[in-house]
Amino acid sequence: MADATLQITHTMDPARAQALAVTLEIPAPTQALPPFFHQIYFWEALPNPRLGRDGHPALGESLMPDMGLPRRMWAGGRLQFHRDIQTGIPAEKTSVIESCAHKQGRTGPLAFVTARHEVRQNGQLCVTEWQDIVYREDPSPDQPAPPPPMASEGEVLLERSFSSTDVFRYSALTFNGHRIHYDLDYCRDVEGYSGLVVHGPLLAQVLMLLAKEALGELSEFSFRATAPLICPEVVQFMTDSQGNFWVRGPDGRQCMSASAKA
Template sequence: MTPEALDTHRQSDVIDPARASAMLALLGRAGGVEPGAELPPFFHQLYFWDARPPQELGRDGHPRTGIGLIPDVGLPRRMWAGGRLRFHAPMVAGVVAEKQSVVESARHKTGRSGPLGFVTLRHEIRQHGALCVTEWQDLVYRDDPAKGQPRPVPPDAPTGEEHATDVTFDTTMLFRYSALTFNGHRIHYDESYAREVEGYDGLVVHGPLLAQLLMLMAQDTLGPLRGFAFRATAPLMHHETATLCRKGHALWVRGPDGRQCMQAEAEV
């Protein structure tokens, strides 16, 4: 994989207040978003859809690698492993925004579970020419799980949090989040595919949705964010109750069995 050979991808989108209001409703938050209002952190995920025709999709519902910005990694399973964000200025609803994306790195590696592909995208989002958000998105690609192959042992989540909130999920919430972010990944809405092809115990809660919840917790309890970094450490299923935790600037998602599903760090 040679990221140097890849083009920069540019998009523009009107930051529709109705879409941001729908996201607040999905999250159970009161109020709406009016034109001219500042967006909550990470709400740019609702915009800049990469809408591809059916013939350009992979078996998992995502756009196939090798036909757009992301190089062909030769591996079928995609995971959003984590990311980092810098919030330079608030994004404003009702205003056109421009997004520029590049492949910052792309490499292969062999792990205990077999070959892996690592791709890091860098996105820059501007309004009126001013930089609002820089985001690094870390993607991992891997083979299908082999029959009888043991699953990775997830880390134990920390305890001793200063602030904690239990959250639940269901198929409707996952569907609505997929629709708002135009995420066609079948692990979030096709349970037979998630179980039989990718080897999960049910529908997978979106990693970015968990990151979104942690960011809002950080902003609610610490104040406006200047930066945020997160890493997924274990999948969370749609039928599980999770606990969002914060201690200082460290945040994490704890599963019902005590495993750590995500860890994060907020900068204010």
């Protein structure tokens, strides 16, 4: 049974934020963290016996429940930004499970879990985040994957690829041990991907920085992963200049959709 509440306190080391900035190829932040940079803090380091086959905490360990399905992935999320998180000052992250549900999808049973995270610093609420996790069965070799949605046209804000080094660095900075980001045999043989998978939160991080550049300081941001991006595919980060943002893969598929408010 998962714990009802998880609390982690962390000193917001500026060197870690600088390392993420290098990975993202952006200027290093000074004192206030850019939006979503809190993802590289608040590590929950569990010993190997408490990890699952995918390298994440085993199903039912810590906060996330066992929903009876072996695969899990970050499907999307929503954030509210209340005030900046400052580097060099301790902050506390409190996490709870807000909802759990089973559903029947096109390719079989699914389960959805929503976790709510609140980050506070000096007793003040800085960020509220809802994280949506989807659980599913292992892929069947004789069942083709459903076709991904196709991205619409828009303004291209950034075009880049993510190398295996980029993916490794982001995994290290977020203490993310999921094997789809570094174990090619596991990607292909167990989870059915054609190669190493670029983190959905990494794509969301880039979109948030672009949204802040386009709109100013953000008050809200939501995103939904719609298709995996495989490194080193070239990807385009796009917008319609109306608060909508998305990620388009090299074949035109939509890898992520998002919306932002200043």
